[in-house]
Amino acid sequence: MVSAAMATPAAGASVQVRAVSHAFGDAARRLPVLDDVSFDVAAGETVALLGPSGCGKSTLLRLVAGLDAPGAGRIGVDHVRVAGPDPSRLLMFQDPLLLPWRTVEANVAYGLQARGIRDGLERVGRALRLVGLGDFAGAYPHELSGGMAQRASFARALVNHPRVLLLDEPFGKLDSLTRMTMQEELLALARRHAFTTVLVTHDVEEALLLATRVLVFSPRPARIIRDIDNGLPFPRLRDDPAFIARRREILIALGHGEEFAR
Ligand SMILES: Nc1ncnc2c1ncn2[C@@H]1O[C@H](COP(=O)(O)OP(=O)(O)OP(=O)(O)O)[C@@H](O)[C@H]1O
Numbered sequence: 001m002v003s004a005a006m007a008t009p010a011a012g013a014s015v016q017v018r019a020v021s022h023a024f025g026d027a028a029r030r031l032p033v034l035d036d037v038s039f040d041v042a043a044g045e046t047v048a049l050l051g052p053s054g055c056g057k058s059t060l061l062r063l064v065a066g067l068d069a070p071g072a073g074r075i076g077v078d079h080v081r082v083a084g085p086d087p088s089r090l091l092m093f094q095d096p097l098l099l100p101w102r103t104v105e106a107n108v109a110y111g112l113q114a115r116g117i118r119d120g121l122e123r124v125g126r127a128l129r130l131v132g133l134g135d136f137a138g139a140y141p142h143e144l145s146g147g148m149a150q151r152a153s154f155a156r157a158l159v160n161h162p163r164v165l166l167l168d169e170p171f172g173k174l175d176s177l178t179r180m181t182m183q184e185e186l187l188a189l190a191r192r193h194a195f196t197t198v199l200v201t202h203d204v205e206e207a208l209l210l211a212t213r214v215l216v217f218s219p220r221p222a223r224i225i226r227d228i229d230n231g232l233p234f235p236r237l238r239d240d241p242a243f244i245a246r247r248r249e250i251l252i253a254l255g256h257g258e259e260f261a262r
Contacts, residue, residue, distance in 0.1 A: 011043070011044075011163065011193075011194055011195070012043040012044035012045070012163055012164065012194050012195045012196035013043055013077050013078045013088070013089075013163040013164050013196055014040065014041060014042055014043045014077070014078055014079070014196065015040065015041040015064060015075075015076070015077055015164060015196060015198065016040055016074070016075065016076035016077075016079060017037055017038055017039050017040070017060075017064070017073070017075055018038050018073050018074045018075070018076070019036055019037075019038050019072065019073040019074070020034055020036070020037045020038070020060070020063065020070045020072065020073035020074070020075060021034055021035055021036055021037070021070070021071055021072040021073055021221075022034040022056070022059060022060075022063065022068075022070050022071045022072070023071055023221075031220075032220070032221040033055075033056040033059050033220055033221055033222065034056045034059060034060060034063075034070075034221055034222050035221035035222065035223045036073075036223065037060065037073070037222065037223065037224060038073075038224075039215060039224060039227065041196055041198060041213075042196075043078075043194070043196055044194040044195070044196055045196055045197075045212045045213065046190055046196075046197040046198075046199060046210055046211045046212050046213075047197070047198050047199070047211055047212065047213045047214070047215060048199045048200075048201055048206070048207035048208075048210065048211035048213070048214045048215070049061075049198065049199065049200045049201075049215050049217065050201065050202070050204065050207050050214060050215070050216050050217065050250065050254065051216060051217030051218070051219075051222055051254070052217070052218075052219045052220075052254065052255075053202070054219075054220055055217050055218065055219050055220045055221075055222040056217070056220055056221060056222035057168075057200040057217060057222065058168050058200060060222070061091060061166045061168050061198065061200055062091070063075055063082075064077075064082065064089070064164070064166055064198060065085055065089055065090075065091040065166050066082045066083065066084045066085040066086060066089065067085055067091070077089060077163075077164060087111060087115070087160040087162070088160070088161070088162055088163045088164065089162065089163065089164045089166065090157045090160060090162045090164070090165055090166060091166040091167075091168065092153060092154070092157055092165065092166065092167050092168065092170050093168050093169075093170070094168065094169045094170065094171075094172040094173050095173065096141075096149040096150050096152060096153035097153065098141040098149060098152055098153065098156075099141070100140065100141050100142060101140075102140075102141075103137065103138050103139060103140055104128065104133060104136050104137055104138070104139050104140075104141070104144070104152050104155075105121075105124055105125075105128065105137035105138065107141070107152060107156060108124045108127055108128060108152060108155045108156045108159050109121065109124045109159070110156070111156065111159070111160055112124070112159060112160070120159075123159050124137075124155070124159055125137070126159075127155040127156075127158045127159040128152075128155050130155065130158060130189070131151040131152070131154050131155045131158070131185070132151060132185075133148060133151055133152060133155060136148065136152075145178075146173060146174050146175070146178065147174055147178035147181065147182060150170065150171070150174060150182060151182075151185075153170075154185075154186075154189075158189070162195055163195060163196065164195065164196045164197075164198070165190075165195050165196070165197045165198075166197075166198050167186075167197060167198070167199045167200065168200045169200055169201055169202065170182075170186075170199075171183065171201075171203075171206070172201075172202070179206075183206060183209055183210060186210060187209070187210055187234075190210075197210075199211060204247050204250050204251060204254075205238060205247060207230075207250070208230060208232065208236065208243060208246055208247060208250075209236050209238075211230050212229075212230055212231075213227065213228065213229055213230055214226075214227075214228040214230050214250060215227055215228075216228070216250060216253045216254060225253060226250070226253045228246070228249070228250065230246065232246070
């Protein structure tokens with residue numbers, strides 16, 4: 001569980017996505033994936049990206065991470081053009097991607113060691129306690145449950161003091177109860193440390209529980225078809241009529257018929 005006493009010195013950065021278009025392939029077999037996408041994420045805000053499978057959400061996240069450059073348009077963080085990956089902008093996937101031959105502590109320390117950061121182990125200990133894995137520093141990934149492995153992956157991100165966390169369906173492989181716990185923990189972490197979060201999810205409820213704003217994308221090539229300000233107060237309750245109404249609005253925007261949107 002998340003410890004209230006811990007603090008990381010990260011503060012969120014703002015993100016600017018301006019007229020971004022992107023395609024894969026060559027002139028003969030061109031696959032347009034993003035079509036003139038523009039949005040801003042304020043520092044500390046959590047924005048959820050929802051859209052049909054294969055529309056281009058992960059591609060957009062990779063562009064914000066700086067892993068690829070957009071075909072057209074511009075991506076900025078704190079109004080500085082993104083020119084490549086940076087530890088302050090971290091991408092986390094559905095799969096925790098832990099190295100099986102390293103302990104949890106060594107997995108979390110990996111990026112810091114590579115960058116030669118001296119107080120690395122202290123930072124690792126803090127991050128592990130923050131995600132409730134303080135007693136599992138010496139464990140190997142095969143000794144962890146799915147939820148614990150994803151927590152270790154979170155710790156590996158937090159230890160870098162990220163300013164922007166880019167989450168690509170981070171809870172997609174977890175059972176529904178672990179998923180709920182992890183959602184609550186992410187919410188607590190994001191609110192306490194004020195890092196900026198861009199969350200790709202297929203789960204409308206997850207988007208509404210966590211995000212301050214929900215962007216709904218069209219089928220590929222992805223365009224923003226709805227930008228929903230999710231001003232629901234915390235704690236957000238799934239059975240709150242306002243929550244249900246917003247969920248219905250999003251499902252209809254995603255093209256689901258009235259009968260399935262209830
Ligand atoms: N490196 C690549 N080379 C060629 N095509 C790619 C590449 N990466 C993604 N694509 C294609 O781009 C489109 C968008 O993929 P992307 O993974 O961004 O979608 P997504 O919205 O995240 O999908 P899902 O919700 O199913 O994860 C898909 O048609 C995919 O096949």
